[in-house]
Structures are given as C-alpha cells and as structure tokens.
Amino acid sequence: MSLTDFIKAMPKVELHVHLQGATQPETWLELAERNGVKLPASTIEGMREWFVFKDFPHFIQIYMAVCGTIRTADDVEFMAKRFLAGQAEQNIRYTEITYTPHLHYKIAGLDARTQLDALNRARKWAEHTHDIKCGFILDISRNVTPEEGLWTTDMAIMGMNEGVVALGLGGPEVGHPPEKHAISFQKAHAAGLACILHAGETEGPASIWGAIKQGSVRIGHGVRCIEDPKLVAYLRETQIPLEVSPTSNVCLGVFPSMQQHPLPKLISDGLYVTLNSDDPPMFNTSLTNEYLTVAEVFGMDEAALTGLVINGIRASRLSESEKAAMEAEFKREFERLKIQI
Numbered sequence: 001m002s003l004t005d006f007i008k009a010m011p012k013v014e015l016h017v018h019l020q021g022a023t024q025p026e027t028w029l030e031l032a033e034r035n036g037v038k039l040p041a042s043t044i045e046g047m048r049e050w051f052v053f054k055d056f057p058h059f060i061q062i063y064m065a066v067c068g069t070i071r072t073a074d075d076v077e078f079m080a081k082r083f084l085a086g087q088a089e090q091n092i093r094y095t096e097i098t099y100t101p102h103l104h105y106k107i108a109g110l111d112a113r114t115q116l117d118a119l120n121r122a123r124k125w126a127e128h129t130h131d132i133k134c135g136f137i138l139d140i141s142r143n144v145t146p147e148e149g150l151w152t153t154d155m156a157i158m159g160m161n162e163g164v165v166a167l168g169l170g171g172p173e174v175g176h177p178p179e180k181h182a183i184s185f186q187k188a189h190a191a192g193l194a195c196i197l198h199a200g201e202t203e204g205p206a207s208i209w210g211a212i213k214q215g216s217v218r219i220g221h222g223v224r225c226i227e228d229p230k231l232v233a234y235l236r237e238t239q240i241p242l243e244v245s246p247t248s249n250v251c252l253g254v255f256p257s258m259q260q261h262p263l264p265k266l267i268s269d270g271l272y273v274t275l276n277s278d279d280p281p282m283f284n285t286s287l288t289n290e291y292l293t294v295a296e297v298f299g300m301d302e303a304a305l306t307g308l309v310i311n312g313i314r315a316s317r318l319s320e321s322e323k324a325a326m327e328a329e330f331k332r333e334f335e336r337l338k339i340q341i
C-alpha cells in the first residue's frame with residue numbers, strides 16, 4: 001500500500017469544518033431548486049466555477065447566497081446528512097462541526113429548537129447509517145451584535161446535552177476582536193460550555209491573545225502566532241491546540257504558497273497542531289486532501305501524519321474514556337494498514 005492509499009484508508013477525526021462551508025455545490029443546487037431560490041449559477045459546472053474561492057468579499061457573497069437556499073428544518077437535516085455521508089466516505093469517524101444557526105434564524109426564521117432538532121436527527125442518522133459520530137460547535141459570526149451573539153450562546157447552552165460541544169466564534173476577523181462578544185463567552189463558561197474561537201487567521205497575534213483571554217480551549221487557525229515569539233512560547237507551554245487548515249490559509253492569502261506555510265515550523269517549535277479542511281469545496285479540498293498535501297509538500301511520513309490524527313482525538317471534546325477508546329482503536333487500524341504498505 002502506498003502512502004497515498006494509507007492516507008485515504010486511515011481513520012481520521014476533524015475538529016474545524018463549517019457545515020455551511022462544507023456543503024457541496026450539488027447540494028446547494030438541489031436546495032435552491034427545492035425552494036425556488038435563484039443562485040448565480042443553475043448548472044453543476046456553473047456552480048463549481050462560481051463556488052470556488054476568489055477573494056474574501058466573494059467568499060462572503062457565496063456564503064450568504066447559498067445559505068439563502070435553506071428554508072426549513074428538513075433543509076438543515078438534508079444538508080447535515082449529505083455532509084456527514086461525505087465525512088464517512090473519507091473515513092472521518094468523528095467530526096466537530098461548526099454551524100452558524102443565527103444566519104438561518106435571520107434569513108428563514110428557523111428558531112433554535114427547530115435547528116437543534118434537525119441537526120440531531122442528522123447526527124443520529126450518521127451514527128446508525130455510517131457508524132460515525134459528531135458534535136456541534138455553534139458559532140457566533142463575529143460581525144453580529146453582542147445581543148445577537150447571545151442568541152447563539154443560549155442555543156448552544158440549550159444543546160449541551162444534545163450534541164453541542166462548544167460555543168464558537170467565526171466570520172470576519174478584521175475589525176471584530178474576540179472581546180466584542182465577551183458577554184457570550186462569560187455566559188457559556190458559567191454554564192460549563194467550552195468556547196473555541198477563530199483567531200490569528202486574517203488578524204495577527206493580538207487576536208489570538210484575545211481568544212486566549214476569553215478562555216478559548218483551542219484556537220481556530222492560530223497560524224499567525226508565528227509573528228510573536230512570546231505567543232509561540234506561551235502556546236508551547238500551555239499546549240493549546242491549533243486547528244490548522246493549510247489550503248484555506250493559502251487560498252485566503254494568509255501565506256503566499258503551500259511551500260511557505262508554517263505547518264512544519266509550528267510542529268518543530270513544539271506547538272499542538274491538528275489538521276483540518278475548514279470550508280473544503282470552496283477551497284477545492286477535503287480533509288483527505290489536506291493530509292495528502294502536507295505529506296507531499298512537507299515530506300511528512302506515516303508516523304507524522306498519524307500523530308496529527310491522534311492530536312485531533314486528544315484535542316476533541318469527547319470524554320476522556322471515549323478519547324482513550326478511539327485512540328486505541330485508531331492505533332490498531334494504523335498498524336493493520338502499515339503492514340500492507
């Protein structure tokens with residue numbers, strides 16, 4: 001078995017992937033037709049062309065347009081099931097899915113309970129049909145008001161025993177520091193809910209320090225920590241996991257090319273790194289492709305790659321016993337696959 005085949009076959013986990021951003025153009029087209037919503041393209045080829053990332057304003061334009069095709073709870077369930085089937089195809093056994101519910105409350109009037117039930121129908125379906133698990137990170141888009149942020153926080157707290165594993169913060173980083181939504185993070189912490197913030201992607205170290213101050217248990221991206229040696233030292237010492245998404249970073253121009261991506265440096269500096277796909281079809285990638293890419297560009301071998309998978313398990317919001325069981329199971333499977341190399 002080649003390293004490529006090993007990567008495709010190995011069990012994986014994913015901690016940073018947006019449900020709306022991971023939905024394939026085909027699914028959006030189906031939703032648009034179902035609900036009579038017009039998108040800028042009406043064929044699969046046209047959708048694929050329009051859907052690919054060009055720049056950040058275009059990215060937001062796509063996001064808003066496709067999210068407008070979601071009208072009912074069934075649509076949310078359908079989108080989540082399609083996504084989870086795609087995760088199963090990549091042998092991703094556990095996913096922490098970031099989902100932005102307030103958008104669909106605003107656009108289609110879908111209330112928190114309706115959306116939570118739809119997500120959980122998909123979660124249970126995936127467990128039964130594909131034998132894979134998932135949890136939900138409900139994220140506040142940082143451009144909304146603190147009051148609107150609290151709407152998402154209340155939904156996340158309501159869902160703590162129904163698949164919700166954390167409150168997140170996503171959306172445009174520039175001009176919207178983590179402190180803006182401090183009231184939401186305080187409320188989540190008081191309820192015993194973890195917070196996982198995007199930071200250090202399109203903004204620099206100050207944003208990451210801000211996320212740390214808000215008690216973020218992992219950092220979504222965090223790659224621009226390399227601009228601040230004190231922050232690198234802090235992240236090494238605390239081992240706060242970074243959710244690194246190399247292709248997304250290159251597409252967004254955070255780094256000029258994959259060759260110049262700091263993933264190997266982050267690892268050699270002793271930071272806690274996990275590998276993720278973020279918004280895969282928009283960046284023409286997948287989690288499997290992220291592993292293939294870092295193997296090829298940085299010459300990472302099977303031990304380094306499986307190390308990143310294990311990092312994902314340990315940094316997840318699963319219980320300690322679930323993590324231990326999954327790690328043992330994955331290691332057995334890695335060994336079985338290695339024999340075939």
Ligand SMILES: [Zn+2]
Nearest residue numbers: 170198220278
């Ligand atoms: Zn993200």
